[in-house]
Amino acid sequence: MATIQLGPQEALYYEYVAPASTVDCAYVFFNALTGDSNMWEAVIAPKLREFGHGMLVYNFRGQTNSPFAPGTKLDADLIVDDALRLLQGHIFFDDGDVEALFARLPRAQRFDMPDAGHLIPGERPEASVQALLTFARDL
16 A cells, blocks of 8 residues: 655555556546545546556545544645645635646646536546546647
8 A cells, every 4th residue: 555654643545557658648636525546446547547548646634545643633724735745736626726727837738527516537437538538649
């Protein structure tokens, strides 16, 4: 089991599968607050691997295999702090934040799913796979 140690009794579980080649992508997935890394394995991750792509997925503290110390308050602030440690970005959608981050990414492509909530792997897995494969093809 792979983890990133954050401190005594505190860690983030992660799974990493390398891309099959240097021209394939490695996607980074974050879970919804009520999910865990398994939600990506239902449809999205296996289909991306079929095309040679890799993935990196994390479980936040309090999710499966991500331990936390007694007294650690598992709240939105902690989740955001964990996400910032991992991506230096934002976990919750704020259009201004998304636009600012998007503007800083070279060769960025954006795909919005206005008809999906925050559980995209469960709500729109096939559309997600198609968008990610299109992204990789167009690189």
